[in-house]
Amino acid sequence: MSTLLNTLALPTAEEVALARESGRALSAYLQTRAETQQIEILDDQGASHPVCIPVSALRLLVDVLTEIGDGNAVSIIPIHAELTTQDAANVLNVSRPYLVQLLERGEISFHKVGTHRRVRYQDVINYKTRIDNDRSHALDALAEQAQAFKMGYE
Numbered sequence: 001m002s003t004l005l006n007t008l009a010l011p012t013a014e015e016v017a018l019a020r021e022s023g024r025a026l027s028a029y030l031q032t033r034a035e036t037q038q039i040e041i042l043d044d045q046g047a048s049h050p051v052c053i054p055v056s057a058l059r060l061l062v063d064v065l066t067e068i069g070d071g072n073a074v075s076i077i078p079i080h081a082e083l084t085t086q087d088a089a090n091v092l093n094v095s096r097p098y099l100v101q102l103l104e105r106g107e108i109s110f111h112k113v114g115t116h117r118r119v120r121y122q123d124v125i126n127y128k129t130r131i132d133n134d135r136s137h138a139l140d141a142l143a144e145q146a147q148a149f150k151m152g153y154e
Contacts, residue, residue: 011068023065030059081121088119
């Protein structure tokens with residue numbers, strides 16, 4: 001089962017407002033030294049049900065609410081997750097055929113389940129970090145050349 005959603009709907013104005021409000025309220029409880037926090041959930045009849053959650057999960061919930069409060073759609077992927085080639089291509093914002101070329105050239109490791117390729121999420125992120133760093137170094141080198149040749153960048 002894939003945890004990436006193929007179509008993420010943007011939050012409504014009501015959801016954005018509610019996410020901002022609840023994110024602010026919950027963030028006050030992140031400064032605790034406790035490892036867990038207890039929250040209450042109200043059911044349809046108004047009965048309260050206490051739920052104990054790790055503070056790390058509460059931080060993640062506040063991050064999700066912050067993103068929704070900014071009007072962004074959110075998707076959560078476990079770090080150890082295995083992705084289909086389409087899901088991995090979506091993470092990198094490339095086409096699936098291009099991703100398959102990267103896999104076949106050995107730039108991202110993968111394994112097969114039957115006839116289907118599977119890619120670890122962490123391997124996709126490592127590749128993305130590596131190419132982002134390469135791009136940054138190339139841009140720095142170009143900027144240095146432009147300054148050395150006095151091309152108007154001061």
